[in-house]
Amino acid sequence: MFIVVSPGRLRAFADDGTPAGEVDEIDPSARLVWDDTRRWYPQLLAKGIRVERCVDLRLSHAILRHSSFTASSELARAALGPWDEQAVLDEPRERGTALFDLEAEEPRPEADPVDEWMLQREAVAASSDPGRLALLLAAESAGALIACEMKFAGLPVDAAIHERLLEQVLGPKPRPGERPAHLEALKQVLVERLGFDFNPDSAVELLKALRRAGLNVASTSKWEIREVDHPVIEPLLEYKKLSRLMTANGWNWLEAWVTDGRFRPEYVPGGVVTGRWAASGGGALQLPKQVRGAVVADPGWKLVVADAAQLEPRILTALSRDQRMAKAGEGDMYEGIVASGAVATRAQAKVAMLGAMYGATTGESGRLLPGLTKAFPQALALVERAARAGERGEIVTTHLGRSSPPPPDDLLAGANENAAAESRARSRARSWGRFTRNFVVQGSAAEWALCWMAGLRGRLYDLADGPFTARPHLVFFLHDEVIVHTPDHLAEQVAASIRDAAAAAGRLLFGELPVTFPVTTAIVDSYADAK
DNA sequence: ATGCATCGCGCG
DNA sequence: AAAGCGCGCGATGCAT
Numbered sequence: 001m002f003i004v005v006s007p008g009r010l011r012a013f014a015d016d017g018t019p020a021g022e023v024d025e026i027d028p029s030a031r032l033v034w035d036d037t038r039r040w041y042p043q044l045l046a047k048g049i050r051v052e053r054c055v056d057l058r059l060s061h062a063i064l065r066h067s068s069f070t071a072s073s074e075l076a077r078a079a080l081g082p083w084d085e086q087a088v089l090d091e092p093r094e095r096g097t098a099l100f101d102l103e104a105e106e107p108r109p110e111a112d113p114v115d116e117w118m119l120q121r122e123a124v125a126a127s128s129d130p131g132r133l134a135l136l137l138a139a140e141s142a143g144a145l146i147a148c149e150m151k152f153a154g155l156p157v158d159a160a161i162h163e164r165l166l167e168q169v170l171g172p173k174p175r176p177g178e179r180p181a182h183l184e185a186l187k188q189v190l191v192e193r194l195g196f197d198f199n200p201d202s203a204v205e206l207l208k209a210l211r212r213a214g215l216n217v218a219s220t221s222k223w224e225i226r227e228v229d230h231p232v233i234e235p236l237l238e239y240k241k242l243s244r245l246m247t248a249n250g251w252n253w254l255e256a257w258v259t260d261g262r263f264r265p266e267y268v269p270g271g272v273v274t275g276r277w278a279a280s281g282g283g284a285l286q287l288p289k290q291v292r293g294a295v296v297a298d299p300g301w302k303l304v305v306a307d308a309a310q311l312e313p314r315i316l317t318a319l320s321r322d323q324r325m326a327k328a329g330e331g332d333m334y335e336g337i338v339a340s341g342a343v344a345t346r347a348q349a350k351v352a353m354l355g356a357m358y359g360a361t362t363g364e365s366g367r368l369l370p371g372l373t374k375a376f377p378q379a380l381a382l383v384e385r386a387a388r389a390g391e392r393g394e395i396v397t398t399h400l401g402r403s404s405p406p407p408p409d410d411l412l413a414g415a416n417e418n419a420a421a422e423s424r425a426r427s428r429a430r431s432w433g434r435f436t437r438n439f440v441v442q443g444s445a446a447e448w449a450l451c452w453m454a455g456l457r458g459r460l461y462d463l464a465d466g467p468f469t470a471r472p473h474l475v476f477f478l479h480d481e482v483i484v485h486t487p488d489h490l491a492e493q494v495a496a497s498i499r500d501a502a503a504a505a506g507r508l509l510f511g512e513l514p515v516t517f518p519v520t521t522a523i524v525d526s527y528a529d530a531k
Numbered sequence: 532a533t534g535c536a537t538c539g540c541g542c543g
Numbered sequence: 544a545a546a547g548c549g550c551g552c553g554a555t556g557c558a559t
Contacts, residue, residue, distance in 0.1 A: 202555060203538050219544055221539060244540060247553055272549060276543085283552055286542040312543090358547035365547065438548040442543095479543045479549090 002055075003027060005034040006113050017121060028052055035083075035113050037144035045152045050461075050468045056141040057116050058083065059270050063140065064123045069133055069401040073123035082111040129401060135508060136400035136447060140270060142454035146474055147267035147277070149457075153468075154262025155295060155475045156303075156485060162254055162294035169290075170242055173251050183246060186239045193232040200239055248283060249291045257282035263295075267477070274439055275402045275446040276479060285478055295476075295483075295527035302491040304472075304484040305530035306498045306521045308449070310334065311480040313353045315445040318506075318515040319399060322379035326514050342375035343368055356383055357441050359434035383437045390436025391429040398443035399509060407432050444509075448517065449480055451508050455501035456482065463490050463497065472497075483527065495521040 002013040003023060012020040012030075026032065026049065033055040034040050044051060061083040064070050080086055124133050167173070171181030179187065191197050198209040206220045213232065217224055222240065225233055257263055263282060271278025279285045287295075297303045308314075310333040317325040328336030334349035343349050348364075352372045355365030356379075373380040386396045390404070393411050397403045411432055414421030457474060464471035464487070472486035472494045486494045498521055506517045522530040 204556075217544095219538080221544070223545055240540085244553095248541065274549065276549065278550065280551070283541075286540085286551065288541055290541095355547065358549095360547045363546040434548065442549065481543080 001027070001030045002033050003030045004114050004117065005032055005040055007110065011114065017118070026051075031055060033057065033113060033117050035111075035116075037141070037148055041145060041148040042152065045148060048467055050149075051145060053138070054141050054145055055117065055120075055137070056144040057113055057120065059140045059144055060120055060137045061116065062270060063136060063402055064120055064133075066395075066403045066405065067127070067133065067401045068395055068397045068403045069127040069129050070123045073119075073126060075119045075123040083116055127401070132400045135451070136402065139400075139447060139450035139454050140275075142457065143269040143277070143450045146453055146457055146477070147269050149468065150267060150474055150477065151264050153473055153475055153485070154260075154264045155483070156261060156298055156301075157258045157263045157294050158261065158296045159254055159258055159294075161296065162258070162291060163251070165291065165293060166245070166250060166254075170246055170250070180246065183239065183242050186235055186242065189235045190232055190239060193230075193235070200236070201243065245288070245290055248286075249288060253282060261298075272446075273405055274443040275398065275450075276442065277446075277477065287478075289528075292530075293526055293528035297485060297525050300488055302486055302488055302523050302525065303475075303527060303530075304486055304491055304494045304498065304521060304523050305527060306482050306484070306495070306519045307531070308452070308480040308502060309518050309520055310353075311448065311517070312357055312441050312445045314515060314517055315399075315448060316357060316379050316382065316441050318510045318513055319440065319444055320379040320382035321513065322376050322382075323514075325376045325379045328376075329515065337372075337375070340375045342371045356380055357438055359383075359387055359430075359437045383441065386440045387433035387437035389433075390439075391433035393429075393432075394436075396436045396440050398440055398447055400444070400447045402443050402447070404436050404439045404443075445480065448505050448509055449477075451505035452501050452517075453477060453482060455504045455508075456484075456498055459497040459501055460484060460486075460494065463493055491523045495523060 001015065001020070002017075003026060004011045004013065005026070010023045010026065012023050014020050026044065028049050029052050031053040032051055034057065036058045037054060037056045041051065061075070062085060064073065064075050065084060066076070070076050124130050124137070127133050163173070170183060174180040178184075187200055190200055194209055194213045196209070196212070199205045203220050207217070210217050210220065210225070210232075213230070215228055215230055217228060222237065225236065257265065263284070265279050265281040265284030267284065268278040268280060277285070295303070310329070313325075313333050314329055317329055324340065328340050330336060334346045334353070337343060337349035337353070338346055343352050348368055351365045352368035354360070355369055356372055360366045360369065389396050390407070393407045395403050395406065411428055412425060415425040416422070453474065460472040460474070461468060472484050472490050474482060475485045476483035482498070484494050484498070499519055502517045502519045506515065520531070524530050
């Protein structure tokens with residue numbers, strides 16, 4: 001059964017979409033259909049209601065609007081409307097410029113979610129691959145539930161441990177506007193070794209200072225100055241490292257983002273064009289290894305940290321059905337690539353695979369590509385095709401049907417003018433090609449991860465009783481990695497569920513292909529101990 | 532005072 | 544100024 005949720009109304013529908021009247025309260029085992037999970041779910045969670053499944057019409061619309069699978073649908077061909085992000089963003093600008101005429105504005109009636117839902121069902125049913133699209137929309141919507149649940153539960157962070165760590169590395173908490181002791185001391189070393197005062201926090205001043213001291217550098221980035229031989233370099237790199245910790249995850253971060261022992265960032269499913277999640281608030285997806293020691297399980301609980309090993313190369317294997325690459329991926333994929341003879345070392349295998357998926361042309365990665373291409377022609381042909389399509393301004397699509405955004409209007413502009421314009425056009429086209437090359441792999445990997453997590457969510461819930469935060473539950477997700485917070489005694493079962501869900505995700509996406517998706521699991525008290 | 536672009540760096 | 548994809552954020556410096 002479906003229940004369509006809208007302000008003041010709960011409309012029930014049978015599985016085939018026929019109306020079944022209105023209901024008084026939400027049945028959490030029904031599939032809830034709503035405009036935006038972020039709008040409805042937090043208040044349900046606050047009331048202790050955990051929803052089993054949903055249809056997030058906003059996220060689904062974004063997929064269907066652009067998917068090449070539904071290009072001929074009514075939904076995709078309609079003018080931009082209230083379900084389109086762009087229309088919503090443009091809206092305030094179209095209306096008067098006065099800032100305070102909000103009262104004067106007619107509160108426009110909300111679009112009916114039932115109409116949109118029906119359009120979406122039609123679009124999926126008539127699409128070139130209803131099965132894949134339905135899976136994608138279900139996974140995307142499950143992700144929306146999980147994002148809200150993870151924010152509700154929060155990632156357990158021990159502020160005392162974090163503060164101790166900061167004090168060890170930076171010195172005692174400074175007064176506002178001052179550098180902590182260790183950073184200040186390092187600054188003095190820098191000044192001493194260059195022979196004059198300057199502010200190392202300013203990239204402009206720092207660059208001038210380095211050049212004044214006779215160092216031939218064009219920027220102050222780590223990569224470049226690392227190569228320079230001068231007594232200021234070592235303390236400067238150290239300064240940058242400490243400074244980064246201080247500004248990104250220092251005392252301010254702790255105060256702003258960690259309350260009651262929980263870090264609660266906003267996760268943004270579908271926030272990245274490829275379908276990856278984005279996050280806002282506290283840099284959730286950039287939590288540096290340096291501070292992971294402060295992420296600790298509650299007493300009597302454990303963290304189960306799991307990571308999908310070499311996910312993107314394996315996704316490429318499955319997408320391309322490259323039997324030789326599948327063989328190389330039976331164990332550690334990079335070792336397998338070495339064994340195939342494509343490259344000499346594991347490190348090279350890794351660099352070469354990254355280069356294949358990102359479109360490297362130069363450097364070590366570029367040099368290794370011919371060897372990789374020779375060993376795995378089928379897999380490499382897939383990414384090459386995606387790149388060429390992008391260069392021509394065409395759309396590419398992930399395994400389950402998420403399509404790349406249209407190329408910039410000027411992608412091919414200037415191709416037939418003078419030599420300089422032509423070269424710029426080629427460079428633009430190549431750059432877009434690298435994006436589309438990566439899009440199919442990164443986007444399909446994101447789909448696998450969503451299916452993994454959605455399957456895991458259900459398995460975790462079934463492991464215990466009570467409110468979902470009393471059961472094992474997801475507390476963190478980072479592209480190919482999850483953290484589950486679980487009562488001690490269930491940790492082994494959680495680890496097994498994580499592996500089961502990974503295998504199930506592989507079958508859901510790719511059927512019985514001989515491609516495996518191994519996950520490493522670690523049962524730990526502290527995130528820092530996971531690897 | 533406030534907004535925006537750039538740099539630099541963290542993560543996958 | 545990373546070669547080679549995708550992000551978010553803070554500090555700085557300039558424009559408004």
